[in-house]
Amino acid sequence: xxxxxxxxxxxxxxxxxxxxxxxxxxxxxxxxxxxxxxxxxxxxxxxxxxxxxxxxxxxxxxxxxxxxxxxxxxxxx
Amino acid sequence: xxxxxxxxxxxxxxxxxxxxxxxxxxxxxxxxxxxxxxxxxxxxxxxxxxxxxxxxxxxxxxxxxxxxxxxxxxxxxxxxxxxxxxxxxxxxxxxxxxxxxxxxxxxxxxxxxxxxxxxxxxxxxxxxxxxxxxxxxxxxxxxxxxxxxxxxxxxxxxxxxxxxxxxxxxxxxxxxxxxxxxxxxxxxxxxxxxxxxxxxxxxxxxxxxxxxxxxxxxxxxxxxxxxxxxxxxxxxxxxxxxxxxxxxxxxxxxxxxxxxxxxxxxxxxxxxxxxxxxxxxxxxxxxxxxxxxxxxxxxxxxxxxxxxxxxxxxxxxxxxxxxxxxxxxxxxxxxxxxxxxxxxxxxxxxxxxxxxxxxxxxxxxxxxxxxxxxxxxxxxxxxxxxxxxxxxxxxxxxxxxxxxxxxxxxxxxxxxxxxxxxxxxxxxxxxxxxxxxxxxxxxxxxxxxxxxxxxxxxxxxxxxxxxxxxxxxxxxxxxxxxxxxxxxxxxxxxxxxxxxxxxxxxxxxxxxxxxxxxxxxxxxxxxxxxxxxxxxxxxxxxxxxxxxxxxxxxxxxxxxxxxxxxxxxxxxxxxxxxxxxxxxxxxxxxxxxxxxxxxxxxxxxxxxxxxxxxxxxxxxxxxxxxxxxxxxxxxxxxxxxxxxxxxxxxxxxxxxxxxxxxxxxxxxxxxxxxxxxxxxxxxxxxxxxxxxxxxxxxxx
Numbered sequence: 130x131x132x133x134x135x136x137x138x139x140x141x142x143x144x145x146x147x148x149x150x151x152x153x154x155x156x157x158x159x160x161x162x163x164x165x166x167x168x169x170x171x172x173x174x175x176x177x178x179x180x181x182x183x184x185x186x187x188x189x190x191x192x193x194x195x196x197x198x199x200x201x202x203x204x205x206x
Numbered sequence: 207x208x209x210x211x212x213x214x215x216x217x218x219x220x221x222x223x224x225x226x227x228x229x230x231x232x233x234x235x236x237x238x239x240x241x242x243x244x245x246x247x248x249x250x251x252x253x254x255x256x257x258x259x260x261x262x263x264x265x266x267x268x269x270x271x272x273x274x275x276x277x278x279x280x281x282x283x284x285x286x287x288x289x290x291x292x293x294x295x296x297x298x299x300x301x302x303x304x305x306x307x308x309x310x311x312x313x314x315x316x317x318x319x320x321x322x323x324x325x326x327x328x329x330x331x332x333x334x335x336x337x338x339x340x341x342x343x344x345x346x347x348x349x350x351x352x353x354x355x356x357x358x359x360x361x362x363x364x365x366x367x368x369x370x371x372x373x374x375x376x377x378x379x380x381x382x383x384x385x386x387x388x389x390x391x392x393x394x395x396x397x398x399x400x401x402x403x404x405x406x407x408x409x410x411x412x413x414x415x416x417x418x419x420x421x422x423x424x425x426x427x428x429x430x431x432x433x434x435x436x437x438x439x440x441x442x443x444x445x446x447x448x449x450x451x452x453x454x455x456x457x458x459x460x461x462x463x464x465x466x467x468x469x470x471x472x473x474x475x476x477x478x479x480x481x482x483x484x485x486x487x488x489x490x491x492x493x494x495x496x497x498x499x500x501x502x503x504x505x506x507x508x509x510x511x512x513x514x515x516x517x518x519x520x521x522x523x524x525x526x527x528x529x530x531x532x533x534x535x536x537x538x539x540x541x542x543x544x545x546x547x548x549x550x551x552x553x554x555x556x557x558x559x560x561x562x563x564x565x566x567x568x569x570x571x572x573x574x575x576x577x578x579x580x581x582x583x584x585x586x587x588x589x590x591x592x593x594x595x596x597x598x599x600x601x602x603x604x605x606x607x608x609x610x611x612x613x614x615x616x617x618x619x620x621x622x623x624x625x626x627x628x629x630x631x632x633x634x635x636x637x638x639x640x641x642x643x644x645x646x647x648x649x650x651x652x653x654x655x656x657x658x659x660x661x662x663x664x665x666x667x668x669x670x671x672x673x674x675x676x677x678x679x680x681x682x683x684x685x686x687x688x689x690x691x692x693x694x695x696x697x698x699x700x701x702x703x704x705x706x707x708x709x710x711x712x713x714x715x716x717x718x719x720x721x722x723x724x725x726x727x728x729x730x731x732x733x734x735x736x737x738x739x740x741x742x743x744x745x746x747x748x749x750x751x752x753x754x755x756x757x758x759x760x761x762x763x764x765x766x767x768x769x770x771x772x773x774x775x776x777x778x779x780x781x782x783x784x785x786x787x788x789x790x791x792x793x794x795x796x797x798x799x800x801x802x803x804x805x806x807x808x809x810x811x812x813x814x815x816x817x818x819x820x821x822x823x824x825x826x827x828x829x830x831x832x833x834x835x836x837x838x839x840x841x842x843x844x845x846x847x848x849x850x851x852x853x854x855x856x857x858x859x860x861x862x863x864x865x866x867x868x869x870x871x872x873x874x875x876x877x878x879x880x881x882x883x884x885x886x887x888x889x890x891x892x893x894x895x896x897x898x899x900x901x902x903x904x905x906x
Contacts, residue, residue: 150445151438154614157692158448159270161308166452171475171695175484176581179590181695185452187308188474188695190577195690 132203134180134196137170143201144168145184152198161185168201211260212292213252213371216281216316217300218309219267220570220696222328224248225358225705226300227264230368237712243875245280246608249292254372263292269308271315271410272444275611282414285319286407296322296374298367303329303338304697306463310455311448313349314382318406322377323351324370331357337466345462350378359702381406383454388446392435413440477698481574491575498562498600499665502635504658506554513554517547537733545729549722552811555632557714559601564709566597568701576693586673587680589613589691592622596672599629600665602717603869607876614692617685623876624886625676627869628862630668633811637860638664640814644836645853660857667861671893720868724809732779732805732816739777747773793859793895794852794902796840806865813860851905855898863894 137143145166148158161184162168171188172181178193217223227235231250240247248264265284266277273279284290285297297316301309306327317323327340346353354370356363386393386405396408435443480486524539566572572594580590591613599606606626613619630638638661646657743750751769760768774780782804783797790800802816817835838847848856864870870883877883 148445150441154274154690154692155272155441155444155448156269156274156614158445159272159308159311160692160694161452163449163452172478172482172577174482174577174581175487178581179577179691179693181478181482181577185307187305188697190573190580190691190693190695192580192691195692 132201134168134170134182134191134199134201135193137168137180137201137203139170139173142167142169142204144204145199145201147200149198153195157191157195160189161187162199168199211254211258211371211374212295213260213262214284214292214294214297215262215264215300216285216297216312217267217326218269218302218305218312220694221267221300221302221305221309222358223267223300224264225702226298226326226328226356226367227262228704228708229358229361229364230260230262235708237716240280243276243280245277247280252368252371254368256372258372260371261292263294268312270312273414274614277611282410285316285321286410294321296324296371296377298324298326298371300326300328303327303333303340304336307452307455307459310349310459311451313351314385314451314454315406317350318381318385320379320381320404322374322379324374324377325349325351325353326367327353327355328358330355330362331360337468339464339466341462345458348382348458348462350380350382352377383451385409385447385450388450389443392443413444474697478574478695481571482578487574487578491578494566494571495597498559499662501558501562502555502600502632506558507639509554510551513547513551517543517550521547533737536737537730541730541733542726545726545733549718549726549811551636552632553714553718555635556601556717557710559632560710560713561706563598563601564706565701568699568705570696570698573693573695577695580691586676587618587621587683588625588673588676589615589618589622591691591693592618592676595622595626596629596669599626599631599672601632601713603627603629603631603866604720604872605713607869607872610876614690617680617683620685620877620882621676621679621683623873624679624882625672627864627866627886627890628668628672628675630665630861631810631866633809633866634664634860636811636814638857640832640835641848641853641856643832644848645850664857664861667858671862724812724868728805728809728812728816732801735779735782736774736777739773739780741776743776744773747776792902793898794855794906796838796847798838799847799856803859806860806863807867809867810860810865851902854905855902858901859894859898861894862890862897864890 132143134143145162145164145168147164148162150158153162163185166185168185169183170180171183174181174190179190180193180196181188181190215223215227227248227250230252234252235248235250238247238249239245245266250262250264252260252262254260263284265281268278268281271282271285273282284292284294287293299309299313299316301313313323313325325345333339340355342353342355352370352373354363354367356367358364386409393405393409397405400408481490521539521543524543525535528535566575575593576590578590579593583590583592592610595606595609598609603626606629607623610619610622610626613622642657642660646660649656651659739745747769751765751772755765755768775784779801780797783801786800786804787797790803795803798817802813805816806813835848836846839845840847840849840852864887870887873883873886874880
């Protein structure tokens, strides 16, 4: 099954594999959300949305509806 | 004369760019607007070594040169227009040592514009705590620039920065990577079509979907015939470009930066665990809000009482000292001084509000609130980012509406703009405070005073109205807009005193002068309208009253009082007040309150000042406004005019009515149409009338 950022649990990490340029705005890419970069789910807001991420050293929060369009390979530790 | 150097400060949000600006300019700064738009323009003067003066512009924070908002657009417009008088001789790119990777993206873009470019690495004081070391020489070489490592918190490296700015001629203007490699063939074609233009500049002009104003419109038009790529292809190319830039940056930092994670001590994780906790997060937020309201209501009442009584005695002092001045003395004492008092009395509250908002923003806590509230706010068609405008709205709706610009979705932004004026702004506060103290008894329940509870309730009503109408608008408005949300979660910082103080000073000043002009002008107009009148009743008041009471043996004082109030009733303003009385009588108001309400439609804060003007025109005793109001008698029913029913009715009217011309003007600017402010005005005022009517009819 193809995983997305929305599948991560708190503290889990993954490597971004694909970002849809149609659905994901440029601004998010510019903040580091690019294929090959490491992403960690730092914290989940109440009602499990939005998601607080550490992407490539940048800390930012996005909504679940955006997160499901960012594909990742999960890193199991 | 020495040449003045143009310096532009550019950087991502949260890099401490404004701290650098404050460190360079100190109090030599001013805030205005860019012509035609409401984006703040901060500029200042800095003295560099060897007597060179630098004119410094603090450009709005942006993550890249691909603008997605009006504020970011300003940055690009300036950097693309070499003819602009502010076009920088040197661009100073401010970065934060902890987010160097992301900050460098913008840096590489600006380098491509071939502007002399200096890199500032700020927050150097955090390097050791984070286990970061930098190889400055290597970085300078790879990035084709000079680097100034500074700490605005510790005030280190500022002199060195000034020196480096002065030496700007030594800076290279070579780009540090060739972004055009992403599609060699396409960029070659572009270069051939416009051989005299900078390639990256053309690329920016092609890809920006925002309107660029005057900047190179000709180029854009010419490009239209050249355009060989679809929107989708261009977007893919932009993505490729971003990847390419990050590859370069990652490579450079691999050698130029070492991070020893074992050295890093992180309070972020610990604080986040509490502050964004699903229960504690909300509890803490609630207590912070409580503290803010406590400050506005309680702490600021001391300076406010003092200001109130000072202006009353000043007014009397003028009258006693210049008794022969006639109309001029009257105008100064009753028109101008009471008008000014109505402005100055705001300072404590506004300052407190801006103080708290500045601290919340500076510390990084505001982003956590956005994160915490997004899901909840979305239920009402708002965004987590709407929380900031709604809180700022308790100070003033104008900056609050401008703060909606970082909301990405147009629908969420529009709804936020439309409902923000319901939040209890500080202009409503004087009205609330004075009416509450007149009609709500002094007692306490569970240690809380009834008066404080009433005020709290009014704030809740304001928020309730905002959120409720957002919910309705979300159902009604049929706007398709891409819902997208991203918010940076900056590191926690202890706010810098200098930054907070300058923000409070600046915001308070601009509010006082902005609103102050209107209030003062209205006060003078009101005084004139109250001091003159048409016809026999006004001009012959002395004779009419003296005759009427000839049998009653009134004292001279009483007689003068009767004459004055007869004059007021037949002055221009009295006639206007009487004209609208039928419409407002069902709400429990008399013609004097009517005048105050009408003038409040220019700005709410005029209410108290207007009553002050109206009542002081009628008498000479040293009394504060409040005592005068308490003594007013309802002309029809008898008993005090400001009783429980009419008081509550007035409070509700002010809670809902859209009585602020400046806000309407801002809404027009931000939504680019008269439609929204007109709806806003009509609907809010109708709601206000209905609620006030119901309240009065039930309570009387």
